[in-house]
Amino acid sequence: MKCSVLAAALLTVASAQAASPQFFFDDFSYADTAAMFRQGWTARSAAGHPGLPGARWAPEALSLVDGKLRLRGTTDGTGAGTTQVQVCHQRKYLAGTYAARVRFSDQPVSGADGDPVIQTFYAVSPLKHDFDPEFSELDWEYLPNGGWGSEKTRIYGITWQTVRLDPWLAFNQQHEEFGALGERGKDWHTLVMQVANGRTHWFIDGRKIDEHGGRNYPVVPMSINVNLWFSPEGPLPQGPAGGPPRVYEEDVDWVFHAKDTVLSPAAVEAQVKRWRAGGVARLDQVPAAEPALESRCDF
Incomplete structure (x- = not known):
């Protein structure tokens, strides 16, 4: 009898633990980026894909403005005159709910408009080799000035199976949602x-736009990332190559993950509101992968 009661109690505890999500949350209310990096974030400096060949990934292009994370990219249409920016959190996220509140920009904050700029929020694992079967990526990509064969303004939701970078051949499932998301005054969106x-x-913004599955479902832990870069394929910029630089920005209010738990967009927003009302600026309850994985910030 006592064994049965003990077993039932242990089962109740285990069930309660299983029902309690492990959260990651950050609202970027840091004094400076050095404090942010101490919380598991890494700024990219390594050269390479994606973006204009010869472009530099610039850690100094990250800043904190009014309690928000700001990514600032600059281009004059040449690789040497282009800086791109990326920030990554640890590689330990897989199933569950991912979310971010972001502000895209449809126009540059300075210079002529028209560059094929890509503004993102995504989760990704390293690509070890061409057509790596364990490659995993979930990707929001906003193209305010078009690109990749179309001049239309749109955001992609993409679930990746695998890819070869050169020559390019990708296997993924994607949805294109057309229309501007960076209009001034209406430019904060929850993804x-x-x-x-x-x-x-x-x-x-609470509206379901697509559902993916099959081979494109992620299979290995990923890092959480945000970046801003310039595509070598897209409409010609209005400014001449090598001419006056154009500056684009993307802001991030907060990022969120609930491990192994499906939450509705409304539930995510409500949880963030509760944390902020209670003075909670960040949580990191998601355990490291076992064995721990290298957390790179170069893709």
Whole structure:
């Protein structure tokens, strides 16, 4: 009898623990970027894909403005005259709910408009070799000035199976949502990805836009990333190559992950509101992968 009671109690505890999500949350209310880096974030400096050949990934292009993370990219249309920016959190995220509140920009903050700029929020694992079967990526990509064969303004929701970078050949499932998201005064948006049971569900501002599955479902832990870069394929910039630089910005209010738990966009927003009302600026309850994985910031 006592054994049965003990077993039932242990089962109750285990169930309660299983029902309690492990969260990652950051609202970027740091004094400086050095404090942010002490919390597991890394700024990219390594050269390479994606972006204009010869462009530099610039850690100094990250800043904190009014309690928000700001990514600032600059281009004059040449690789040597282009800086791109990326920030990454640790590689330990897989199933569950991902979310971020972001502010895209449709126009540069200075210079002529028209560059094929890409502004993102995504999760990714390293690509070890061409067509790596364990490659995993969940990707929001906003193209305010078009690119990749179309001049239309749009955001992509993409779930990747695998890819070869050169020559390019990708296997993925994607959705294109057309229209501007960076209009001044209406430019904060909440992006949510639910990853569970072989399916990924994609939401913008609480509205479901697509559902993916099958081979494109992620299979290995990923890092959480935000970046801003310039595509070598897209409409010609209005400014001449090597001419006056154009500056684009993307802001991030907060990022969120609930491990192995599916939350609705409304539930995510409500949880963030509760944390902020209670003075919680960040949580990192998601354990490292076992064995621990290298957390690179170069893709």
